[in-house]
Amino acid sequence: MIELHEKIDVPRPVREAFDYVKDFRSTREWDATASAVEKLSAGAVEVGTRFRVTCDMPVGSVDLLYTVTHLEQDKSIELHGTCRLFEVTDVIHFSTSATGTHIDYRASFSFHVPLGPTVAALRKGMEKMGFESVQGLKAALEDDYPAPAISAGNARADRWVLPGIARFSRRGYTLGKRHWNPMSAWMGDKHAVITGATSGLGLATAQSLAERGAALTLVIRNESRAQELVNTLQRETGNPNISVEIADLSLMSEVERLVERLLRTGRPIDILVNNAGALFNERTLTPEGLEQSFALLLLSPYRLTEGLKPLLLAAPQARVINVVSGGMYTQPLKVRWLQAREENYSGSVAYARCKRALMVLTEQWAEAWEDEGVVVNAMHPGWADTPGVESALPGFHRITRRILRSPEEGADTIVWLAVATEAGKASGELFLDREPRTPHLLRKTEGDATERDALQPYLDSVTAAKKRKTPAKRRSGARKQAATAG
């Protein structure tokens, strides 16, 4: 039997320290020996929840199957692990200390084979490993990381353009994650609104934020999918605080009604994720007469974010996250091009122009709202294998399938921008793989101040024109049909 015993004090309330540790997936962030962790049971972490932790140990790489055997919220958690070489029992006690939380961590290993004369060397190696792991936990809970900065490797890749674009693939994610900091921020008091949460990146974001305990309002357009979506997320994450708002975000009347409903609740919004989107290969006008890409990808997040600003201001430090696209690297901002015309319509170009404009809005909001405590950032997911990519770009999807990121990998930077403490230290930036990246790979997209200054007045003028055309009576009648579920 080898016993390890470590104690640390961390400047966090017991609740936060306990919740971070009890989801044992966090070991991936603080235990240098844990190279992969999976939660094998659905729902909240409780007695019986199982995890698989792949550990690189002095005795070799092992897959440890852990089961939670005892859990007393905010006091103690006990896990039993088993693998081909040994059994381990981890007993972790939490108590309030003068500076936050005292954590007492014991791990007892009993080996399946006699260790003989190697036991002393093995004990020494494991003691070192135990010390380093618990120091890793201390650093994770201290959560005092600097503001995000681009790494030398990514800066170099972006300068050469093509290597930068190559990192949109899964490889960029794999390279990036080697250097990431733990995310231990407590989300139990946060309210996140996520648009487009039925599939792809939005669904992966919803899942991850729900697992971290945030209350969610999911904006989706298809009412018949609402209940199933809520049930599935609640069952898988154990988080009961998930509700749905129904709105077709390509229709400004529905965006407005959504804003009205959310404002009526008065519930502060800590995180707004403008994610809903699609690439339209055919040019179509919405029933309101707007070009569809423009309506969904640009005017909708503009109206939604502006409309919800009182609720963003009501949160202590709100974060707005705009999901843009690497496609915007091909286009400058030209306001007169934003509503694509019939002649020479290209879905990819219309899409890229709207994403470029959303990036510019990100920069403008960040500057304007700096003193009001709202941070605004954009991210692009690289290339992720989602239903949206498969249906809009079937050829691209077929060729690149093997190098595409999973939806979770694509959504990782959205989650990081929503959760990580250090992400709150940046505003007005574009992120990929948790690093700020240049918004321009090519000089030709840099645009000029006249176009930037014209953007918001143009969006306001389109909104005003639509309102003039929609009689007040029709607007209020439609309002009554608004549906909510959850």
Ligand SMILES: NC(=O)c1ccc[n+]([C@@H]2O[C@H](COP(=O)([O-])OP(=O)(O)OC[C@H]3O[C@@H](n4cnc5c(N)ncnc54)[C@H](OP(=O)(O)O)[C@@H]3O)[C@@H](O)[C@H]2O)c1
């Ligand atoms: N995947 C990538 O590689 C990639 C790359 C760059 C940027 N992006 C961006 O990432 C975001 C998410 O895309 P994704 O790849 O995850 O695609 P996805 O799987 O198709 O998800 C898009 C989401 O947006 C919703 N949506 C579409 N039109 C809507 C409307 N009119 N009203 C309300 N919701 C609507 C969809 O709802 P329904 O289920 O009802 O259709 C779905 O929930 C988009 O903004 C996209 O431009 C993705």
